[in-house]
Amino acid sequence: MTETAWHEELRAKGYRVTPQRQLVLEAVKTLGHGTPEEICAKVRQTARGVNISTVYRTLELLEELGMVTHTHLNHVAPTYHLAAEADHVHLVCRGCGEVSEVRPEMADGLVKGLEEELGFVADVRHLTVFGRCRGCRVA
Amino acid sequence: MTETAWHEELRAKGYRVTPQRQLVLEAVKTLGHGTPEEICAKVRQTARGVNISTVYRTLELLEELGMVTHTHLNHVAPTYHLAAEADHVHLVCRGCGEVSEVRPEMADGLVKGLEEELGFVADVRHLTVFGRCRGCRVA
DNA sequence: ATTCTTGCAAACAATTTGCAAAGAC
DNA sequence: GTCTTTGCAAATTGTTTGCAAGAAT
Numbered sequence: 001m002t003e004t005a006w007h008e009e010l011r012a013k014g015y016r017v018t019p020q021r022q023l024v025l026e027a028v029k030t031l032g033h034g035t036p037e038e039i040c041a042k043v044r045q046t047a048r049g050v051n052i053s054t055v056y057r058t059l060e061l062l063e064e065l066g067m068v069t070h071t072h073l074n075h076v077a078p079t080y081h082l083a084a085e086a087d088h089v090h091l092v093c094r095g096c097g098e099v100s101e102v103r104p105e106m107a108d109g110l111v112k113g114l115e116e117e118l119g120f121v122a123d124v125r126h127l128t129v130f131g132r133c134r135g136c137r138v139a
Numbered sequence: 140m141t142e143t144a145w146h147e148e149l150r151a152k153g154y155r156v157t158p159q160r161q162l163v164l165e166a167v168k169t170l171g172h173g174t175p176e177e178i179c180a181k182v183r184q185t186a187r188g189v190n191i192s193t194v195y196r197t198l199e200l201l202e203e204l205g206m207v208t209h210t211h212l213n214h215v216a217p218t219y220h221l222a223a224e225a226d227h228v229h230l231v232c233r234g235c236g237e238v239s240e241v242r243p244e245m246a247d248g249l250v251k252g253l254e255e256e257l258g259f260v261a262d263v264r265h266l267t268v269f270g271r272c273r274g275c276r277v278a
Numbered sequence: 279a280t281t282c283t284t285g286c287a288a289a290c291a292a293t294t295t296g297c298a299a300a301g302a303c
Numbered sequence: 304g305t306c307t308t309t310g311c312a313a314a315t316t317g318t319t320t321g322c323a324a325g326a327a328t
Contacts, residue, residue: 016302016307036293051310056293072211077292089249091259102253109248110228110268114241119273120230126269129249134258155282155327176317190285195318216317284325294315301308 009065020050024058028068028080033099035077071128073099083125090128095136148204159189163197167207167219172238174216210267212238222264229267234275 006025007017020043027042028034034042040055059080062068070078073092079099088101104124114120145164146156159182166181167173173181179194198219201207209217212231218238227240243263253259 011303014307018302018308020309049310052292053294053311054309057308072214075211075217078214091253091257093259094262102257106252106256107246107249110246113245114230114268114270117245118230118241119276120232120268120270121276122268122270123233128267129253129259129261130265131253131259131261137258137260150328153282157283157327159284174317188285191317192286192319193284196283280328282325282327284323286322286324288320290317290319292315292317295313297311299309299311301306303305303307 006065006067013065015061019047020054021058021061023047023050024055025062025067028059028062028082032085033073033079033081035079037077039080069125071126073128087125089124091133092128092130093133093136094130095132098133100133145204145206152204154200158186159193160197160200162186162189163194164201164206167198167201167221171224172212172218172220174218176216178219208264210265212267226264228263230272231267231269232272232275233269234271237272239272 010017010021023043023046024039027039031038031042036052036055036059039059040050040052043050043055059068059070063070063080066083068080069083070080071090073079073090087104089104089107091100091102092098093100107122107124107127111122111124114122149156149160162182162185163178166178170177170181175191175194175198178198179189179191182189182194198207198209202209202219206222207219208222209219210229212218212229226243228243228246230239230241231237232239246261246263246266250261250263253261
């Protein structure tokens with residue numbers, strides 16, 4: 001999606017292009033992963049201020065537009081990331097808390113099984129696997 | 140685990156067997172799945188009253204003892220269930236919100252892949268797959 | 279009798295909402 | 304100028320904590 005493409009999309013739906021919305025999207029892009037709070041903090045590094053409630057409202061809007069998605073990597077707050085770059089499965093290590101990503105094909109067997117056996121279409125992009133990474137397995 | 144077995148276990152660790160603890164465990168067992176709030180409501184159907192904070196404290200204790208586990212099926216509240224019956228993968232339908240369970244072997248390919256490729260040991264019992272069930276796929 | 283547990287209310291954290299002022303079109 | 308969006312503060316919701324009274328051992 002080009003820079004102007006989503007501006008068009010916003011306008012087409014009667015929404016407006018505001019600096020806040022651009023800043024939030026930019027922050028999500030730079031952070032890769034981020035909770036609303038983290039995204040808010042990131043935005044504040046560059047711009048003077050964006051209210052936390054605006055961040056929430058913007059993330060909701062961006063999600064509705066399909067530009068970002070979120071997963072629940074921890075119990076406290078949801079984590080947002082670009083939908084375009086969301087084509088991966090999340091791995092969260094219970095030992096060190098490290099979050100990593102792996103190719104979605106990794107889950108192909110599971111996806112195919114669910115589809116064939118139950119007619120359930122899995123959204124791999126929202127898939128998070130908890131466990132222990134190599135380093136934390138021994139410790 | 141027999142009825143008395145976990146009573147012994149509680150006492151062995153210096154904890155006490157109280158009606159509240161038995162009621163909460165019973166509620167989790169009957170509900171299958173439940174948020175702290177739902178569990179509290181269930182308990183109140185039979186007994187006069189258990190405070191919500193006691194439910195939280197009890198679930199924390201039961202989890203520590205390995206009798207229950209929890210997953211995050213929605214953004215709002217965690218869902219608790221019996222650890223003994225937790226050997227399954229959760230499916231959550233985005234359409235109707237229905238929560239179902241499937242055999243953990245379904246994820247064998249994924250688990251094996253992560254293990255072999257990254258040395259990551261996945262905890263399948265905490266795995267939740269989001270998507271759309273057969274019924275909601277068309278609608 | 280001792281020590282763990284509970285209930286209650288207050289403290290907290292994350293998120294949402296109402297509304298007037300500011301901004302995009 | 305019209306209608307959306309923002310900021311702010313207050314309201315909600317989910318969860319935790321301090322402490323005195325109550326219960327299990």
